[in-house]
Amino acid sequence: MNRNLRFLCRGALIAALYVVLTWLCSLVGLDKGVIQMRLSEALCVLPAFTGAAVPGLFAGCLLANLLTGSALPDIIFGSLATLIGALGAYALRKNKWLVPLPTVLANVLIIPPVLRFAYGVEGTIPYFMLTVGIGEVISAYICGMLLYAAVNLRKAQLFG
Secondary structure, X not given: OOHHHHHHHHHHHHHHHHHHHHHHHXXXXXXXXXXXXXXXXXXXXXXHOOOOHXXXXXXXHHXXXXXXXXXXXXXXXXXXXXXXXXXXXXXXXXXXXXXXXXXHHHHHHHHHHHHHHHOOOXXXXXXXXXXXXXXXXXXXXXXXXXXXXXXXXXXXXXXX
């Protein structure tokens, strides 16, 4: 298969997975409130395996936010946070334990003002930084590192 086509297909598959996982979390209410649990954030470790994950994660987050009825600032800034996290994960791909860190940091810094001003959630920005951080550590770090370990076992078959 042509390298460009393979890159495009991998990115599209990752975007689709992000949308489906976000939608499922939305159905059961895991992505609402100040402690958000988006299982799709675990996919943010995939840039360690393929550069195609960077545009795939960005597109997936953008589509997921559009499809789940997010506020416009959340669509814009949430997608930007995912893009920054994915670029950081790709840059840190040589150290597996640091791969999820940019996703956590980007969301901790970008999402709290969105919660406060776009959704009118009561609370302070530092409080939201803490609660968003908790959700991101669970979804991006814990679930992400479990996904990393599973993908790493089959990386030759998946990304070879």
